[in-house]
Amino acid sequence: xxxxxxxxxxxxxxxxxxxxxxxxxxxxxxxxxxxxxxxxxxxxxxxxxxxxxxxxxxxxxxxxxxxxxxxxxxxxxxxxxxxxxxxxxxxxxxxxxxxxxxxxxxxxxxxxxxxxxxxxxxxxxxxxxxxxxxxxxxxxxxxxxxxxxxxxxxxxxxxxxxxxxxxxxxxxxxxxxxxxxxxxxxxxxxxxxxxxxxxxxxxxxxxxxxxxxxxxxxxxxxxxxxxxxxxxxxxxxxxxxxxxxxxxxxxxxxxxxxxxxxxxxxxxxxxxxxxxxxxxxxxxxxxxxxxxxxxxxxxxxxxxxxxxxxxxxxxxxxxxxxxxxxxxxxxxx
Numbered sequence: 553x554x555x556x557x558x559x560x561x562x563x564x565x566x567x568x569x570x571x572x573x574x575x576x577x578x579x580x581x582x583x584x585x586x587x588x589x590x591x592x593x594x595x596x597x598x599x600x601x602x603x604x605x606x607x608x609x610x611x612x613x614x615x616x617x618x619x620x621x622x623x624x625x626x627x628x629x630x631x632x633x634x635x636x637x638x639x640x641x642x643x644x645x646x647x648x649x650x651x652x653x654x655x656x657x658x659x660x661x662x663x664x665x666x667x668x669x670x671x672x673x674x675x676x677x678x679x680x681x682x683x684x685x686x687x688x689x690x691x692x693x694x695x696x697x698x699x700x701x702x703x704x705x706x707x708x709x710x711x712x713x714x715x716x717x718x719x720x721x722x723x724x725x726x727x728x729x730x731x732x733x734x735x736x737x738x739x740x741x742x743x744x745x746x747x748x749x750x751x752x753x754x755x756x757x758x759x760x761x762x763x764x765x766x767x768x769x770x771x772x773x774x775x776x777x778x779x780x781x782x783x784x785x786x787x788x789x790x791x792x793x794x795x796x797x798x799x800x801x802x803x804x805x806x807x808x809x810x811x812x813x814x815x816x817x818x819x820x821x822x823x824x825x826x827x828x829x830x831x832x833x834x835x836x837x838x839x840x841x842x843x844x845x846x847x848x849x850x851x852x853x854x855x856x857x858x859x860x861x862x863x864x865x866x867x868x869x870x871x872x873x874x875x876x877x878x879x880x881x882x883x884x885x
Contacts, residue, residue: 554871559864560855562623565845566591568874572882583882588617595830598790603830607837617839619803619885622829625843626811626877628818628870630851631725632703635818637811638729640843641804642691642824643831645794647762647772649738651675653784657754664752669745671783672756676740678779679760684735686716689766692733694799695823699726702819733824736772738762759789763826766794792832796824797840803885807844810881814873815848844881848873 556563569589575581590613592602606613625640653675655668688696693709696719700707705722708714716734720727738760745756764772780786798804799822808820831841847870849855858864 553865553867555863555865557862557864559858559866561859561864562845564847564866564871564874565623568845568871568878571871571875572879575879581883584885586616587882587885588614590614592830599792599830599833603833607833611837614834614837614839617834617837620831620834620839620841621807621844621881622831622841623843623845624825624829625823626807626820626846627855628815628847628849628853629726629729629855630849631728634702634726635815636702636726636729637815637818637820637846638695638823639804639807639811639820640825641694641797641799641822642689642733642766643795643828643841643843644733644736644824644826645764645766645769646790646792646828646832647738647764647788648790649760649762649776649786650789651758651760651780651784651786653756655752655754655756655783658752660750660752662752667752668754668756669752671781672743672745672758675780675784676743676758676760678781679738679776680740682738682775682779684737684775685771686734687736687765687768687771688716688734689796689824691796691799691822691824692730692765695730695821696723698821699723699729702726702821729821729823732826733765736762736764736768736775738772738776760786764794765824766796768794792828793835795828795831795835795841797842803840804842806881806884807842810877810884811846813880814876846874846877847871 594602626637629636629638653668653672655671656664656666658664697707707719720731740758741761742759746753776786811820825843849870
């Protein structure tokens with residue numbers, strides 16, 4: 553294992569890319585077309601100082617670029633006795649919200665029908681309890697159909713009374729690849745109010761991590777207006793677009809082929825990321841992004857659980873696999 557903070561998110565991809573281009577330089581290998589390698593900061597926050605800065609102020613560095621690959625895809629996902637390699641062909645949009653409730657400040661021992669904390673707490677509870685309606689995008693539908701076909705499950709998308717939860721149950725362990733992306737979502741994550749137990753504050757704030765499927769923006773905003781109610785204001789603290797990339801394109805076919813060349817026992821499937829990457833900012837330059845940072849992982853290695861943890865690590869053999877896949881794909885891209 554290679555251990556270290558950021559080993560899986562996503563220094564391992566940095567190391568593999570550098571290994572590939574260094575080997576090319578030593579051997580005099582020239583790819584079929586120009587490949588731009590960009591290392592960016594700030595992806596975990598707004599990306600304003602990383603990919604956003606590059607896209608907005610240095611677009612010329614990416615002139616002619618049509619596709620990009622980055623994190624969170626083509627890693628081994630063991631489920632249902634299968635060895636899957638999900639390739640990201642979409643991302644939900646980012647909708648980080650700030651909620652503000654205003655009220656009447658006063659003594660904690662007095663009746664107060666304009667309590668900002670109570671107003672905020674009620675809105676946060678409504679948001680946390682809300683059940684978002686089904687909104688299946690083409691990328692997510694393709695993912696579900698391929699996962700279902702691998703397991704001999706009928707999807708029944710077009711049948712009356714279609715039940716997404718029943719279908720997800722039939723997908724077994726593979727449901728986790730798709731279940732968070734069939735709807736918009738909003739999770740309260742931060743609360744801030746008051747400074748003393750016997751003082752009712754005049755205002756209270758909260759943060760909500762919202763994620764929006766492609767085409768779900770109007771629904772998201774209208775739902776937030778309704779759930780927050782008349783006594784709580786909300787606005788976007790950070791907002792970024794949702795993405796979809798074609799899964800029937802020559803690019804996606806080559807991404808599949810490169811993985812399956814070195815993992816013939818595996819099966820590649822498309823999927824949509826629950827969160828987002830720097831592909832959002834680069835999409836402003838007309839670059840179609842795919843999540844593709846290949847790793848071949850042993851059964852029992854919980855890759856997703858290591859993100860942002862204190863014991864991040866990646867198997868050396870997985871890095872060797874990823875370098876071979878990237879080398880092959882980039883030479884044929």
